[in-house]
Amino acid sequence: MFKPAPVDQNQLADALKPFGQSRMLPVGAYLDEAVLAWEREHLFAGWVALGRSEEIGKPRQMKAFGLGSSGVLVTRGDDLELRGFENACRHRGHELLACDATAEARAIVCPYHAWAYRLTGELIGAPGHKEAESFDPADYPLHPVDVREWHGWLFADRGSSKTFEEHVQGLDAILANYEGQELVTVETHEYDVAANWKVVVENYQECYHCSSIHPELCVVSPPESGDNIDPQGDWMGGDMDLRDFAATMSLDGHSDGIVMAKLDEREQRTVMYLALLPNMLLSLHPDYVMTHLLTPLAPGKTRIRCSWAFPRQVAERAGFDPAYAVDFWDLTNRQDWAACESVQRGMSTPGYVPGPMAPAEDGVYDFVRYVARAYAGE
Structure with missing residues:
Protein backbone atom coordinates (compact mmCIF):
# COMPACT_ATOMS: atom_id res chain seq x y z
CA MET A 1 0.00 0.00 0.00
CA GLY A 46 10.36 0.36 -7.97
CA TRP A 47 11.58 -1.27 -11.15
CA VAL A 48 12.79 1.41 -13.58
CA ALA A 49 14.29 0.89 -17.04
CA LEU A 50 17.87 2.20 -17.34
CA GLY A 51 18.89 1.45 -20.92
CA ARG A 52 20.31 -1.30 -23.10
CA SER A 53 22.50 -4.02 -21.60
CA GLU A 54 24.84 -3.77 -24.60
CA GLU A 55 26.04 -0.49 -23.06
CA ILE A 56 27.99 -2.61 -20.58
CA GLY A 57 28.30 -5.82 -22.55
CA LYS A 58 31.92 -6.74 -21.76
CA PRO A 59 33.64 -7.86 -18.53
CA ARG A 60 35.06 -5.02 -16.38
CA GLN A 61 32.75 -2.44 -17.88
CA MET A 62 30.68 -0.07 -15.77
CA LYS A 63 28.21 2.74 -16.38
CA ALA A 64 26.41 5.28 -14.22
CA PHE A 65 22.71 5.73 -14.95
CA GLY A 66 20.38 8.41 -13.64
CA LEU A 67 17.78 6.97 -11.27
CA GLY A 68 15.48 9.38 -9.51
CA SER A 69 17.28 12.36 -7.99
CA SER A 70 20.56 10.43 -7.78
CA GLY A 71 22.07 7.57 -9.75
CA VAL A 72 23.00 3.92 -9.87
CA LEU A 73 26.32 2.40 -10.93
CA VAL A 74 26.05 -0.87 -12.87
CA THR A 75 29.08 -3.11 -13.32
CA ARG A 76 29.77 -6.30 -15.23
CA GLY A 77 32.35 -8.49 -13.55
CA ASP A 78 34.77 -11.05 -14.94
CA ASP A 79 32.01 -13.59 -14.25
CA LEU A 80 29.78 -11.60 -16.69
CA GLU A 81 27.27 -10.98 -13.89
CA LEU A 82 25.63 -7.56 -13.62
CA ARG A 83 25.65 -5.82 -10.25
CA GLY A 84 24.18 -2.50 -9.20
CA PHE A 85 25.25 -0.04 -6.51
CA GLU A 86 24.27 3.39 -5.31
CA ASN A 87 26.54 5.79 -7.20
CA ALA A 88 28.10 7.26 -4.04
CA CYS A 89 31.44 6.62 -2.38
CA ARG A 90 31.22 5.35 1.21
CA HIS A 91 33.72 8.01 2.28
CA ARG A 92 32.16 11.41 1.50
CA GLY A 93 29.48 10.48 -1.01
CA HIS A 94 31.22 11.65 -4.17
CA GLU A 95 29.80 10.08 -7.32
CA LEU A 96 31.93 7.14 -8.37
CA LEU A 97 31.24 7.85 -12.04
CA ALA A 98 29.54 10.83 -13.65
CA CYS A 99 25.97 10.20 -14.81
CA ASP A 100 25.91 8.57 -18.28
CA ALA A 101 29.68 8.03 -18.15
CA THR A 102 31.21 4.62 -18.84
CA ALA A 103 34.52 3.08 -17.87
CA GLU A 104 36.43 -0.17 -18.23
CA ALA A 105 38.67 -1.13 -15.33
CA ARG A 106 39.50 -3.84 -12.79
CA ALA A 107 38.20 -1.69 -9.92
CA ILE A 108 35.87 1.21 -9.13
CA VAL A 109 37.95 4.18 -7.99
CA CYS A 110 36.36 7.29 -6.52
CA PRO A 111 37.80 10.34 -8.32
CA TYR A 112 37.73 12.45 -5.12
CA HIS A 113 39.97 10.63 -2.60
CA ALA A 114 40.73 7.43 -4.54
CA TRP A 115 38.85 4.97 -2.38
CA ALA A 116 38.75 1.79 -4.47
CA TYR A 117 36.21 -1.01 -4.69
CA ARG A 118 36.00 -4.35 -6.45
CA LEU A 119 33.42 -4.60 -9.23
CA THR A 120 31.49 -6.72 -6.73
CA GLY A 121 31.32 -3.77 -4.31
CA GLU A 122 33.89 -4.57 -1.58
CA LEU A 123 36.20 -1.79 -0.43
CA ILE A 124 39.81 -2.72 -1.24
CA GLY A 125 41.64 0.56 -0.79
CA ALA A 126 41.29 3.70 1.35
CA PRO A 127 44.41 5.91 1.15
CA GLY A 128 45.67 7.01 4.59
CA HIS A 129 43.64 4.44 6.53
CA LYS A 130 46.09 1.56 6.54
CA GLU A 131 47.28 2.30 10.07
CA ALA A 132 44.04 3.80 11.30
CA GLU A 133 42.61 2.14 14.38
CA SER A 134 39.11 0.74 14.28
CA PHE A 135 38.93 0.99 10.49
CA ASP A 136 37.81 -2.22 8.82
CA PRO A 137 37.31 -2.08 5.01
CA ALA A 138 34.67 -4.78 5.36
CA ASP A 139 32.45 -2.21 7.09
CA TYR A 140 32.30 0.00 3.97
CA PRO A 141 31.08 -1.90 0.91
CA LEU A 142 29.05 -0.07 -1.71
CA HIS A 143 25.32 -0.06 -1.05
CA PRO A 144 23.71 -2.57 -3.44
CA VAL A 145 20.82 -1.85 -5.81
CA ASP A 146 18.90 -4.70 -7.44
CA VAL A 147 19.46 -4.83 -11.20
CA ARG A 148 18.11 -7.14 -13.88
CA GLU A 149 18.97 -7.82 -17.51
CA TRP A 150 15.88 -8.69 -19.54
CA HIS A 151 15.57 -9.16 -23.31
CA GLY A 152 18.54 -6.83 -23.79
CA TRP A 153 17.36 -4.04 -21.45
CA LEU A 154 18.59 -3.08 -17.98
CA PHE A 155 16.35 -2.41 -15.00
CA ALA A 156 17.03 -1.32 -11.43
CA ASP A 157 14.94 -1.41 -8.27
CA ARG A 158 15.44 0.41 -4.98
CA GLY A 159 12.76 -1.33 -3.00
CA SER A 160 9.69 -2.44 -4.93
CA SER A 161 7.21 -4.70 -3.20
CA LYS A 162 7.07 -6.69 -6.45
CA THR A 163 9.51 -9.15 -7.93
CA PHE A 164 10.74 -8.37 -11.42
CA GLU A 165 8.71 -11.33 -12.69
CA GLU A 166 5.56 -9.75 -11.30
CA HIS A 167 6.53 -6.41 -12.83
CA VAL A 168 6.74 -7.83 -16.37
CA GLN A 169 4.13 -10.58 -16.00
Whole structure:
Protein backbone atom coordinates (compact mmCIF):
# COMPACT_ATOMS: atom_id res chain seq x y z
CA MET A 1 0.00 0.00 0.00
CA PHE A 2 1.14 3.55 -0.82
CA LYS A 3 0.26 6.64 1.13
CA PRO A 4 -2.32 8.52 -0.99
CA ALA A 5 -1.03 11.16 -3.39
CA PRO A 6 -1.69 14.88 -2.76
CA VAL A 7 -4.38 15.25 -5.44
CA ASP A 8 -8.00 16.40 -5.56
CA GLN A 9 -9.96 13.43 -4.21
CA ASN A 10 -13.17 14.27 -6.08
CA GLN A 11 -11.31 14.37 -9.41
CA LEU A 12 -9.51 11.16 -8.42
CA ALA A 13 -12.85 9.44 -7.81
CA ASP A 14 -13.93 10.44 -11.33
CA ALA A 15 -10.74 8.94 -12.79
CA LEU A 16 -11.48 5.62 -11.05
CA LYS A 17 -14.96 5.20 -12.52
CA PRO A 18 -15.56 2.46 -15.15
CA PHE A 19 -14.51 3.13 -18.73
CA GLY A 20 -17.12 5.27 -20.45
CA GLN A 21 -17.86 7.16 -17.23
CA SER A 22 -14.34 8.05 -16.09
CA ARG A 23 -12.35 11.22 -16.63
CA MET A 24 -8.67 12.01 -16.89
CA LEU A 25 -6.42 12.28 -13.83
CA PRO A 26 -6.78 15.24 -11.44
CA VAL A 27 -5.27 18.36 -12.97
CA GLY A 28 -2.74 18.60 -10.13
CA ALA A 29 -1.24 15.31 -11.31
CA TYR A 30 0.27 17.21 -14.23
CA LEU A 31 1.07 20.57 -12.62
CA ASP A 32 2.04 20.17 -8.96
CA GLU A 33 5.56 19.70 -7.60
CA ALA A 34 4.15 17.79 -4.62
CA VAL A 35 2.60 15.18 -6.91
CA LEU A 36 5.86 14.67 -8.81
CA ALA A 37 7.70 14.29 -5.49
CA TRP A 38 5.15 11.63 -4.51
CA GLU A 39 5.61 9.86 -7.85
CA ARG A 40 9.39 9.83 -7.46
CA GLU A 41 9.02 8.33 -3.99
CA HIS A 42 6.50 5.69 -5.02
CA LEU A 43 6.12 5.08 -8.78
CA PHE A 44 9.80 5.65 -9.63
CA ALA A 45 11.16 3.80 -6.58
CA GLY A 46 10.36 0.36 -7.97
CA TRP A 47 11.58 -1.27 -11.15
CA VAL A 48 12.79 1.41 -13.58
CA ALA A 49 14.29 0.89 -17.04
CA LEU A 50 17.87 2.20 -17.34
CA GLY A 51 18.89 1.45 -20.92
CA ARG A 52 20.31 -1.30 -23.10
CA SER A 53 22.50 -4.02 -21.60
CA GLU A 54 24.84 -3.77 -24.60
CA GLU A 55 26.04 -0.49 -23.06
CA ILE A 56 27.99 -2.61 -20.58
CA GLY A 57 28.30 -5.82 -22.55
CA LYS A 58 31.92 -6.74 -21.76
CA PRO A 59 33.64 -7.86 -18.53
CA ARG A 60 35.06 -5.02 -16.38
CA GLN A 61 32.75 -2.44 -17.88
CA MET A 62 30.68 -0.07 -15.77
CA LYS A 63 28.21 2.74 -16.38
CA ALA A 64 26.41 5.28 -14.22
CA PHE A 65 22.71 5.73 -14.95
CA GLY A 66 20.38 8.41 -13.64
CA LEU A 67 17.78 6.97 -11.27
CA GLY A 68 15.48 9.38 -9.51
CA SER A 69 17.28 12.36 -7.99
CA SER A 70 20.56 10.43 -7.78
CA GLY A 71 22.07 7.57 -9.75
CA VAL A 72 23.00 3.92 -9.87
CA LEU A 73 26.32 2.40 -10.93
CA VAL A 74 26.05 -0.87 -12.87
CA THR A 75 29.08 -3.11 -13.32
CA ARG A 76 29.77 -6.30 -15.23
CA GLY A 77 32.35 -8.49 -13.55
CA ASP A 78 34.77 -11.05 -14.94
CA ASP A 79 32.01 -13.59 -14.25
CA LEU A 80 29.78 -11.60 -16.69
CA GLU A 81 27.27 -10.98 -13.89
CA LEU A 82 25.63 -7.56 -13.62
CA ARG A 83 25.65 -5.82 -10.25
CA GLY A 84 24.18 -2.50 -9.20
CA PHE A 85 25.25 -0.04 -6.51
CA GLU A 86 24.27 3.39 -5.31
CA ASN A 87 26.54 5.79 -7.20
CA ALA A 88 28.10 7.26 -4.04
CA CYS A 89 31.44 6.62 -2.38
CA ARG A 90 31.22 5.35 1.21
CA HIS A 91 33.72 8.01 2.28
CA ARG A 92 32.16 11.41 1.50
CA GLY A 93 29.48 10.48 -1.01
CA HIS A 94 31.22 11.65 -4.17
CA GLU A 95 29.80 10.08 -7.32
CA LEU A 96 31.93 7.14 -8.37
CA LEU A 97 31.24 7.85 -12.04
CA ALA A 98 29.54 10.83 -13.65
CA CYS A 99 25.97 10.20 -14.81
CA ASP A 100 25.91 8.57 -18.28
CA ALA A 101 29.68 8.03 -18.15
CA THR A 102 31.21 4.62 -18.84
CA ALA A 103 34.52 3.08 -17.87
CA GLU A 104 36.43 -0.17 -18.23
CA ALA A 105 38.67 -1.13 -15.33
CA ARG A 106 39.50 -3.84 -12.79
CA ALA A 107 38.20 -1.69 -9.92
CA ILE A 108 35.87 1.21 -9.13
CA VAL A 109 37.95 4.18 -7.99
CA CYS A 110 36.36 7.29 -6.52
CA PRO A 111 37.80 10.34 -8.32
CA TYR A 112 37.73 12.45 -5.12
CA HIS A 113 39.97 10.63 -2.60
CA ALA A 114 40.73 7.43 -4.54
CA TRP A 115 38.85 4.97 -2.38
CA ALA A 116 38.75 1.79 -4.47
CA TYR A 117 36.21 -1.01 -4.69
CA ARG A 118 36.00 -4.35 -6.45
CA LEU A 119 33.42 -4.60 -9.23
CA THR A 120 31.49 -6.72 -6.73
CA GLY A 121 31.32 -3.77 -4.31
CA GLU A 122 33.89 -4.57 -1.58
CA LEU A 123 36.20 -1.79 -0.43
CA ILE A 124 39.81 -2.72 -1.24
CA GLY A 125 41.64 0.56 -0.79
CA ALA A 126 41.29 3.70 1.35
CA PRO A 127 44.41 5.91 1.15
CA GLY A 128 45.67 7.01 4.59
CA HIS A 129 43.64 4.44 6.53
CA LYS A 130 46.09 1.56 6.54
CA GLU A 131 47.28 2.30 10.07
CA ALA A 132 44.04 3.80 11.30
CA GLU A 133 42.61 2.14 14.38
CA SER A 134 39.11 0.74 14.28
CA PHE A 135 38.93 0.99 10.49
CA ASP A 136 37.81 -2.22 8.82
CA PRO A 137 37.31 -2.08 5.01
CA ALA A 138 34.67 -4.78 5.36
CA ASP A 139 32.45 -2.21 7.09
CA TYR A 140 32.30 0.00 3.97
CA PRO A 141 31.08 -1.90 0.91
CA LEU A 142 29.05 -0.07 -1.71
CA HIS A 143 25.32 -0.06 -1.05
CA PRO A 144 23.71 -2.57 -3.44
CA VAL A 145 20.82 -1.85 -5.81
CA ASP A 146 18.90 -4.70 -7.44
CA VAL A 147 19.46 -4.83 -11.20
CA ARG A 148 18.11 -7.14 -13.88
CA GLU A 149 18.97 -7.82 -17.51
CA TRP A 150 15.88 -8.69 -19.54
CA HIS A 151 15.57 -9.16 -23.31
CA GLY A 152 18.54 -6.83 -23.79
CA TRP A 153 17.36 -4.04 -21.45
CA LEU A 154 18.59 -3.08 -17.98
CA PHE A 155 16.35 -2.41 -15.00
CA ALA A 156 17.03 -1.32 -11.43
CA ASP A 157 14.94 -1.41 -8.27
CA ARG A 158 15.44 0.41 -4.98
CA GLY A 159 12.76 -1.33 -3.00
CA SER A 160 9.69 -2.44 -4.93
CA SER A 161 7.21 -4.70 -3.20
CA LYS A 162 7.07 -6.69 -6.45
CA THR A 163 9.51 -9.15 -7.93
CA PHE A 164 10.74 -8.37 -11.42
CA GLU A 165 8.71 -11.33 -12.69
CA GLU A 166 5.56 -9.75 -11.30
CA HIS A 167 6.53 -6.41 -12.83
CA VAL A 168 6.74 -7.83 -16.37
CA GLN A 169 4.13 -10.58 -16.00
CA GLY A 170 2.90 -11.67 -19.43
CA LEU A 171 5.48 -9.73 -21.46
CA ASP A 172 8.04 -12.48 -22.04
CA ALA A 173 5.80 -14.26 -24.54
CA ILE A 174 5.23 -11.02 -26.48
CA LEU A 175 8.93 -10.13 -26.71
CA ALA A 176 10.37 -13.62 -27.24
CA ASN A 177 10.40 -13.63 -31.05
CA TYR A 178 12.06 -10.20 -31.28
CA GLU A 179 15.24 -11.53 -29.65
CA GLY A 180 15.94 -8.22 -27.97
CA GLN A 181 19.18 -9.44 -26.41
CA GLU A 182 20.66 -9.86 -29.91
CA LEU A 183 19.73 -6.41 -31.20
CA VAL A 184 22.28 -3.61 -31.66
CA THR A 185 21.48 0.04 -30.99
CA VAL A 186 22.45 2.11 -34.02
CA GLU A 187 21.18 5.60 -33.20
CA THR A 188 19.89 7.54 -30.18
CA HIS A 189 18.13 10.91 -29.96
CA GLU A 190 17.40 12.93 -26.83
CA TYR A 191 14.47 15.32 -26.51
CA ASP A 192 13.46 17.72 -23.73
CA VAL A 193 9.67 18.02 -23.88
CA ALA A 194 7.78 20.75 -22.03
CA ALA A 195 5.09 18.39 -20.79
CA ASN A 196 4.43 16.09 -17.85
CA TRP A 197 5.68 12.53 -18.29
CA LYS A 198 2.13 11.16 -17.99
CA VAL A 199 0.95 13.33 -20.88
CA VAL A 200 3.61 11.62 -23.01
CA VAL A 201 2.49 8.13 -21.93
CA GLU A 202 -1.18 8.97 -22.52
CA ASN A 203 -0.36 10.20 -26.02
CA TYR A 204 1.47 6.92 -26.69
CA GLN A 205 -1.54 4.90 -25.56
CA GLU A 206 -3.89 6.01 -28.34
CA CYS A 207 -4.09 6.74 -32.06
CA TYR A 208 -7.27 8.77 -31.71
CA HIS A 209 -5.07 11.76 -32.55
CA CYS A 210 -3.26 10.17 -35.51
CA SER A 211 -5.59 11.39 -38.25
CA SER A 212 -5.19 14.94 -36.94
CA ILE A 213 -1.42 15.25 -36.51
CA HIS A 214 0.28 12.22 -38.11
CA PRO A 215 -0.45 12.20 -41.87
CA GLU A 216 2.79 10.30 -42.57
CA LEU A 217 1.95 7.57 -40.06
CA CYS A 218 -1.54 7.17 -41.49
CA VAL A 219 -0.03 6.49 -44.93
CA VAL A 220 1.61 3.29 -43.67
CA SER A 221 -0.68 2.24 -40.78
CA PRO A 222 -4.48 2.58 -40.49
CA PRO A 223 -5.09 4.68 -37.36
CA GLU A 224 -8.20 2.71 -36.42
CA SER A 225 -6.47 -0.69 -36.65
CA GLY A 226 -5.24 -3.03 -33.97
CA ASP A 227 -6.30 -4.17 -30.54
CA ASN A 228 -5.22 -3.48 -26.98
CA ILE A 229 -4.12 -6.21 -24.60
CA ASP A 230 -5.68 -6.71 -21.18
CA PRO A 231 -3.12 -5.17 -18.79
CA GLN A 232 -0.91 -7.45 -16.71
CA GLY A 233 1.97 -6.66 -14.41
CA ASP A 234 2.99 -3.00 -14.63
CA TRP A 235 2.44 -2.58 -18.34
CA MET A 236 -0.22 -2.09 -20.97
CA GLY A 237 -0.32 -1.76 -24.74
CA GLY A 238 -1.54 -3.10 -28.03
CA ASP A 239 -0.77 -3.43 -31.72
CA MET A 240 -1.53 -1.64 -34.98
CA ASP A 241 -1.53 -3.06 -38.51
CA LEU A 242 0.71 -2.14 -41.40
CA ARG A 243 -0.99 -1.37 -44.70
CA ASP A 244 -0.67 -4.05 -47.38
CA PHE A 245 2.09 -2.26 -49.30
CA ALA A 246 4.14 -1.34 -46.21
CA ALA A 247 6.99 -3.50 -44.93
CA THR A 248 7.50 -1.34 -41.82
CA MET A 249 7.03 2.13 -40.37
CA SER A 250 8.92 4.49 -42.67
CA LEU A 251 7.90 7.48 -44.76
CA ASP A 252 7.06 5.30 -47.77
CA GLY A 253 6.70 1.92 -46.03
CA HIS A 254 9.97 0.47 -47.34
CA SER A 255 12.61 -1.17 -45.16
CA ASP A 256 16.39 -1.11 -45.53
CA GLY A 257 16.65 -3.85 -42.92
CA ILE A 258 15.39 -7.43 -42.67
CA VAL A 259 12.37 -9.04 -41.05
CA MET A 260 13.43 -10.60 -37.75
CA ALA A 261 13.86 -14.30 -38.25
CA LYS A 262 11.51 -15.69 -35.58
CA LEU A 263 8.48 -13.45 -36.10
CA ASP A 264 5.21 -15.16 -36.94
CA GLU A 265 2.93 -13.98 -39.74
CA ARG A 266 0.99 -11.57 -37.52
CA GLU A 267 4.14 -10.07 -35.98
CA GLN A 268 5.51 -9.46 -39.48
CA ARG A 269 2.45 -7.34 -40.33
CA THR A 270 1.96 -5.37 -37.11
CA VAL A 271 3.71 -2.91 -34.83
CA MET A 272 3.39 -3.52 -31.08
CA TYR A 273 3.28 -0.53 -28.72
CA LEU A 274 3.99 -1.31 -25.05
CA ALA A 275 4.22 0.98 -22.02
CA LEU A 276 6.26 -0.66 -19.27
CA LEU A 277 5.72 1.65 -16.34
CA PRO A 278 6.86 3.97 -15.12
CA ASN A 279 9.32 5.07 -17.79
CA MET A 280 9.72 2.75 -20.80
CA LEU A 281 7.79 2.91 -24.09
CA LEU A 282 8.64 0.02 -26.38
CA SER A 283 7.71 -0.13 -30.08
CA LEU A 284 8.26 -3.49 -31.77
CA HIS A 285 8.50 -3.39 -35.58
CA PRO A 286 9.10 -6.30 -37.96
CA ASP A 287 12.66 -5.07 -38.64
CA TYR A 288 13.66 -2.85 -35.69
CA VAL A 289 12.78 -1.97 -32.12
CA MET A 290 12.39 1.59 -30.87
CA THR A 291 12.65 2.47 -27.18
CA HIS A 292 11.66 5.68 -25.40
CA LEU A 293 13.00 6.14 -21.85
CA LEU A 294 11.30 8.93 -19.89
CA THR A 295 12.88 10.97 -17.10
CA PRO A 296 10.63 13.55 -15.38
CA LEU A 297 12.68 16.71 -14.73
CA ALA A 298 9.80 18.86 -13.44
CA PRO A 299 5.97 18.69 -13.47
CA GLY A 300 6.05 20.31 -16.91
CA LYS A 301 9.30 18.90 -18.34
CA THR A 302 10.34 15.41 -19.43
CA ARG A 303 13.58 14.22 -20.94
CA ILE A 304 13.07 11.44 -23.49
CA ARG A 305 15.86 9.22 -24.79
CA CYS A 306 14.80 7.50 -27.99
CA SER A 307 16.89 4.71 -29.51
CA TRP A 308 16.62 2.41 -32.51
CA ALA A 309 17.99 -1.16 -32.40
CA PHE A 310 18.35 -3.58 -35.33
CA PRO A 311 19.36 -7.21 -35.83
CA ARG A 312 23.13 -7.53 -35.58
CA GLN A 313 23.59 -8.69 -39.19
CA VAL A 314 21.88 -5.48 -40.33
CA ALA A 315 23.51 -3.10 -37.83
CA GLU A 316 27.00 -4.35 -38.70
CA ARG A 317 26.42 -4.42 -42.47
CA ALA A 318 28.79 -2.12 -44.36
CA GLY A 319 27.03 1.09 -45.33
CA PHE A 320 23.82 0.39 -43.41
CA ASP A 321 21.82 3.59 -42.87
CA PRO A 322 19.00 3.54 -40.28
CA ALA A 323 17.55 6.81 -41.61
CA TYR A 324 14.47 5.11 -43.10
CA ALA A 325 13.32 4.30 -39.55
CA VAL A 326 14.94 7.17 -37.64
CA ASP A 327 13.68 9.96 -39.91
CA PHE A 328 10.13 8.64 -39.81
CA TRP A 329 10.01 8.47 -36.04
CA ASP A 330 11.92 11.68 -35.44
CA LEU A 331 9.23 13.47 -37.44
CA THR A 332 6.43 11.57 -35.67
CA ASN A 333 8.02 12.13 -32.27
CA ARG A 334 8.22 15.89 -32.84
CA GLN A 335 4.57 15.96 -33.90
CA ASP A 336 3.70 14.16 -30.66
CA TRP A 337 5.89 16.38 -28.49
CA ALA A 338 4.27 19.52 -29.92
CA ALA A 339 0.82 18.11 -29.10
CA CYS A 340 1.91 17.09 -25.59
CA GLU A 341 3.33 20.55 -24.92
CA SER A 342 0.07 22.13 -26.06
CA VAL A 343 -1.87 19.83 -23.72
CA GLN A 344 0.39 20.88 -20.84
CA ARG A 345 -0.17 24.57 -21.58
CA GLY A 346 -3.91 24.03 -21.91
CA MET A 347 -4.20 22.27 -18.57
CA SER A 348 -2.54 25.27 -16.94
CA THR A 349 -5.36 27.60 -17.96
CA PRO A 350 -7.69 28.82 -15.19
CA GLY A 351 -10.80 26.72 -14.82
CA TYR A 352 -9.53 23.62 -16.60
CA VAL A 353 -11.15 20.42 -15.34
CA PRO A 354 -10.31 16.86 -16.46
CA GLY A 355 -12.27 15.73 -19.50
CA PRO A 356 -13.77 12.36 -20.50
CA MET A 357 -12.13 9.69 -22.65
CA ALA A 358 -13.34 8.76 -26.13
CA PRO A 359 -14.38 5.18 -26.95
CA ALA A 360 -11.08 4.79 -28.86
CA GLU A 361 -9.05 5.72 -25.76
CA ASP A 362 -9.32 2.46 -23.82
CA GLY A 363 -5.52 2.30 -23.74
CA VAL A 364 -5.44 5.72 -22.09
CA TYR A 365 -7.98 4.45 -19.57
CA ASP A 366 -5.74 1.50 -18.69
CA PHE A 367 -2.90 3.90 -17.87
CA VAL A 368 -5.06 6.47 -16.07
CA ARG A 369 -6.64 3.78 -13.92
CA TYR A 370 -3.21 2.32 -13.07
CA VAL A 371 -1.94 5.72 -11.88
CA ALA A 372 -5.21 6.64 -10.18
CA ARG A 373 -5.18 3.44 -8.15
CA ALA A 374 -1.64 4.20 -7.05
CA TYR A 375 -2.67 7.75 -6.12
CA ALA A 376 -5.49 6.26 -4.03
CA GLY A 377 -2.97 4.19 -2.07
CA GLU A 378 -3.51 0.80 -3.68
